[in-house]
Every structure is written in structure tokens, then in C-alpha cells.
Amino acid sequence: MMFDKVLVWVDERMGLSAIYSTIFDRKIPKTNWWFTLGSASLFLFVLQGLTGMFLAVYYVPSPDHAYDSIQYIMNGVAFGWLVRGIHHWGASAMVIVVFIHMLRTFFYAAYKFPREITWLTGVVLLLATLGMGFTGYLLPWNQRAYWATTVGTEIPATAPFIGDFILRVLRGGYDLSAVTLARFFAVHIWFLPAVIAALIGIHLYLVVRAGISAIPKEDE
Amino acid sequence: MSDTPNIDRREFVKVVLAFLGTLMGAVVGLPAIGYLISPATRVQQKEAWIPLGPLENYPMGEPKLFSFTRTTVNGWEKTANSYGAYVVRKSETELKVYSNMCTHLSCRVTWKADLKEYICPCHDGHFDSAGLVTLGPPPESLHEYETKLEDGNLFIHFTEG
Numbered sequence: 001m002m003f004d005k006v007l008v009w010v011d012e013r014m015g016l017s018a019i020y021s022t023i024f025d026r027k028i029p030k031t032n033w034w035f036t037l038g039s040a041s042l043f044l045f046v047l048q049g050l051t052g053m054f055l056a057v058y059y060v061p062s063p064d065h066a067y068d069s070i071q072y073i074m075n076g077v078a079f080g081w082l083v084r085g086i087h088h089w090g091a092s093a094m095v096i097v098v099f100i101h102m103l104r105t106f107f108y109a110a111y112k113f114p115r116e117i118t119w120l121t122g123v124v125l126l127l128a129t130l131g132m133g134f135t136g137y138l139l140p141w142n143q144r145a146y147w148a149t150t151v152g153t154e155i156p157a158t159a160p161f162i163g164d165f166i167l168r169v170l171r172g173g174y175d176l177s178a179v180t181l182a183r184f185f186a187v188h189i190w191f192l193p194a195v196i197a198a199l200i201g202i203h204l205y206l207v208v209r210a211g212i213s214a215i216p217k218e219d220e
Numbered sequence: 221m222s223d224t225p226n227i228d229r230r231e232f233v234k235v236v237l238a239f240l241g242t243l244m245g246a247v248v249g250l251p252a253i254g255y256l257i258s259p260a261t262r263v264q265q266k267e268a269w270i271p272l273g274p275l276e277n278y279p280m281g282e283p284k285l286f287s288f289t290r291t292t293v294n295g296w297e298k299t300a301n302s303y304g305a306y307v308v309r310k311s312e313t314e315l316k317v318y319s320n321m322c323t324h325l326s327c328r329v330t331w332k333a334d335l336k337e338y339i340c341p342c343h344d345g346h347f348d349s350a351g352l353v354t355l356g357p358p359p360e361s362l363h364e365y366e367t368k369l370e371d372g373n374l375f376i377h378f379t380e381g
Contacts (some may be wrong), residue, residue, distance in 0.1 A: 054255055058295065068296035076295065078258040079251035 022208060026030060029214035034108075037101035038207070043194060044094040048132075051087040059139070061185035063178045066141035091133055110213040118206040119189045121199045128196045135188035138181060149175055149184070229308045253256055259295065270305075272317075272374040278307045283331045283338075283349070285320065290378070304328060305365055306338070310347065317376050319363040329362070337364065 011017050058077060062067040072082035103120060105111055111119035138149040154177065157167035172179030227235070252255035272278075272286050283306040291300045320328050320338070327342035337354060338347040346355035351362035366377035 017366055057256065060296070065296050074295040076258075078254040078257060078261075080258075082251060178247065 030213045031212065034104040035212065037097055037104060041094065041098045041101050044097055044201065048087060048090050048094060049193065051083050051090065054083045055087055056189060061182050063141060063181060066139065066181060070140055083155065091136060095129055095133055097124055102126055105130055109216055114210050115213065118203060123204045125196060125199050125203065128192050129193065132188060135140050135184040138184045139188065141181060146176065226305065266380045268376045268378050270378045272307065272376060274368060274372050275374045278309055280309045282333060283308045306331060315367055317365040317367050319365060322358055323360045323362065324358040
């Protein structure tokens with residue numbers, strides 16, 4: 001068939017089938033449904049990335065327009081409610097799924113040798129996911145967002161000696177302002193996604209390299 | 221297996237996957253396209269009949285200015301633009317309404333009763349009572365609005381651009 005010929009031609013030059021078999025045809029021990037949470041986390045990250053790209057088409061990170069631009073997405077744009085709804089609920093789902101993924105790894109003791117670095121990158125990925133939730137929460141610029149971020153930035157401010165400095169760094173000054181909104185937006189759409197994407201790359205490389213750990217037995 | 225008239229298992233899975241894949245792609249893809257092109261499908265009203273009130277409010281003789289504001293909405297942004305129209309009644313039957321926008325660079329002209337002319341403050345353009353250029357840089361006469369009367373109320377046909 002013509003299609004198969006093209007496939008072979010491309011594979012000869014790119015070696016895609018080798019990548020495919022390394023990732024999908026590797027040997028794994030007997031697992032259960034808890035082992036799907038890593039893939040679920042990845043799916044949710046991609047989903048959040050895609051819906052986030054679409055939201056960025058209309059969202060404006062400025063106190064003058066943030067709220068109105070979201071009202072426009074919800075009421076003025078076709079399927080805007082759907083895109084924002086998926087991003088909203090996907091955010092909560094991602095925090096939950098990533099957290100349960102960590103619990104599974106912990107209770108199956110899958111973080112031990114030789115998988116310590118997989119675990120450590122996972123720790124940063126969990127923290128980055130929470131950071132996405134924290135920065136994204138401010139963006140609607142409604143009362144809830146404003147006061148949640150007011151409180152959220154005051155908590156690290158209670159740290160001794162440097163607390164006040166941390167608060168000013170988070171807010172970009174003493175007050176929660178346009179500067180805060182702009183930097184939360186930048187962190188939400190550029191800095192943290194970049195960190196998460198890079199760490200997912202390392203995380204997955206290590207999962208493929210070391211393989212999946214088996215479920216521990218009673219006497220282990 | 222190969223001589224059975226029905227499709228085999230592998231073929232069946234392929235067909236079902238292709239069908240479900242297309243379906244899911246459409247369910248996700250079509251709203252995505254709709255989302256992106258949505259603002260382009262909104263038709264903006266570029267013309268309107270503006271009510272100027274009862275005709276008897278406008279005395280015979282001197283041109284009288286009527287000011288109004290038009291608001292355009294683009295997404296989350298509202299823009300209000302002010303316009304002015306000079307209502308001129310030479311006689312009971314003769315009615316003209318001119319835009320006060322200078323045809324040179326869109327400054328607003330004002331009626332000077334002593335000169336019997338509209339004068340633009342920006343580059344000293346002059347228009348006579350019929351809107352024709354008498355002096356200065358304006359390339360054409362003042363824009364004239366189409367008018368209509370309904371139950372003694374005056375309307376002008378406003379078109380943008």
C-alpha cells in the first residue's frame with residue numbers, strides 16, 4: 001500500500017518505530033489502575049495547556065480588562081464557556097490526580113533506588129502544579145481571586161526576617177496591584193509551564209529508563 | 221479466517237477506531253474553530269436612524285446643532301464617539317441636515333451667525349450655509365444626512381465611515 005511505503009520511508013530516516021517500541025513495548029510488572037495516574041496527569045497537563053492557549057486568545061491580564069475579558073469569553077465567544085469550564089475543572093482535577101499519583105508512589109515505595117531522581121522531579125512537579133493553581137486563581141480578577149491572593153501572599157509574609165520581602169516579591173510591591181496580576185499571569189503561562197514541561201521530559205525519560213517498580217509483596 | 225465473508229477482528233477494530241477518532245476529533249475540533257473565528261461572525265451595525273426630536277424644536281432660519289453619541293462594542297471594549305449634526309430649515313418644506321465634521325481632517329465646524337458660514341478651527345476651512353467650501357483646505361462640501369419625518373419627529377440616517 002502507498003501509505004505503508006511512506007511510513008517505511010519516513011521511519012528509515014527518523015527511526016520513529018524505535019522510539020515507539022522503547023516507550024510503548026517495554027516490559028512492565030503486573031500493575032493495577034493506580035498506575036494510570038501518571039498518564040492521567042500528563043493528559044491533564046496537555047489539556048490545561050491547550051485550553052490555556054485558547055483562553056489566552058481573549059484574556060487580558062490587566063485590572064482594567066481582566067474581568068470584562070472573561071465575561072466576554074463566557075458570554076460573547078462561541079464555546080467560550082466550554083473552554084473556560086474545562087480549564088477551571090481540569091485545574092482542580094490535575095491537583096487531585098497528581099497528588100494521588102504521588103500517594104501511590106509513596107505507598108508502593110516506588111521512590112527507592114534506582115528511582116530517587118524520578119521521585120525528586122515528581123516533587124517539583126507537584127509543587128509546580130500547586131503553583132499553577134495559585135497563580136491561575138488570581139487571573140479572573142473577581143472578589144474571590146483578589147482576596148484569596150491577598151491572604152495567600154500574606155501567609156509567607158509571616159516568615160521571620162524575610163517574610164516582608166517575600167510578600168513584596170510575590171506582589172511586585174506592597175499592594176496587590178496591576179503588577180501582581182501581570183506577574184502572576186507571566187508565571188502562570190510561561191515560567192511554570194516551561195518548568196513543568198522540562199521536568200515531565202526528565203520524569204518520563206527516567207520512567208522508561210528504569211522501568212516501573214512492581215507492587216511490593218507482603219513480606220518485603 | 222481469511223475465507224470468511226465477514227471482516228476479521230483486526231479490520232473491525234481499525235474501522236471502529238477510525239470512526240471514533242473522527243467523531244472525537246470533530247467534537248473537539250469544531251468548537252475550537254468556532255471559538256477562534258467567533259468574533260469574525262459578529263455583524264456590527266454600521267448604520268442607524270438617529271432621532272433628533274420633534275421638528276418644531278428646530279426654528280426656521282439659523283442652523284441648530286444636535287449632538288449625539290454612538291457606542292461601539294468590540295469584545296470587552298466599549299468606544300463612545302460623539303457626533304454633531306446641523307439642522308437647517310430654510311422654509312417650511314426645505315430641510316437640510318449637515319454633519320459638523322470638516323471634510324479636511326475631521327475637526328468639528330461651528331456655525332458663525334455673523335459670517336453666515338461654518339468655520340473649522342483647525343485650518344480655517346469655511347463652508348457656506350449650503351455646506352459648500354468657500355475658503356481653506358477642505359476638499360469637498362459638508363456631508364449631508366439623509367432625513368425622514370415620522371409623526372413630526374425628525375430622523376437622520378447615520379452611516380459610519
